[in-house]
Amino acid sequence: MADELLMNCCTPAIVEYDGTSDPMEHLSRFENVALLHRYTDGIKCRVFGTTFARVAQQWFNQLPAGAIGSFQEFRFLFLHQFASSRKLRKTELSLFAVQQKIMSL
Numbered sequence: 001m002a003d004e005l006l007m008n009c010c011t012p013a014i015v016e017y018d019g020t021s022d023p024m025e026h027l028s029r030f031e032n033v034a035l036l037h038r039y040t041d042g043i044k045c046r047v048f049g050t051t052f053a054r055v056a057q058q059w060f061n062q063l064p065a066g067a068i069g070s071f072q073e074f075r076f077l078f079l080h081q082f083a084s085s086r087k088l089r090k091t092e093l094s095l096f097a098v099q100q101k102i103m104s105l
Contacts, residue, residue, distance in 0.1 A: 012037075012051060019055035023082040026051070027075065044071040048078075056082070 012033040017026040030051055034044050045068055049060050059081055068074045 012047065014051060016051055016053035017056045017082075018053040019059070019082055023079055027078065041071045045074050048074060 012030060014026070014029045014033060017023065030044075030048055033039075034047070039047065048071070052060050063077070068077065
């Protein structure tokens with residue numbers, strides 16, 4: 001990642017990711033900003049870490065040096081780490097999981 005940060009490159013104006021919301025939504029917002037500003041792969045790797053807070057920041061800080069070789073790798077690690085926070089879309093099949101509580105009279 002020999003890319004140098006551009007002088008006008010700054011932290012994207014998106015809500016910080018703290019590990020409690022959908023990681024795909026955060027990643028999508030970041031990738032839209034990266035596309036708009038034409039970030040290179042290396043710059044995406046450096047800037048994406050600045051969009052974290054709390055638990056996500058702790059996770060990022062504990063990654064060993066050299067753990068991220070590309071943004072694709074970073075993306076995979078991030079989504080894998082916070083997979084349990086993903087929003088699941090409700091489908092027709094999810095209706096089969098609905099149960100009525102039994103109420104005593």
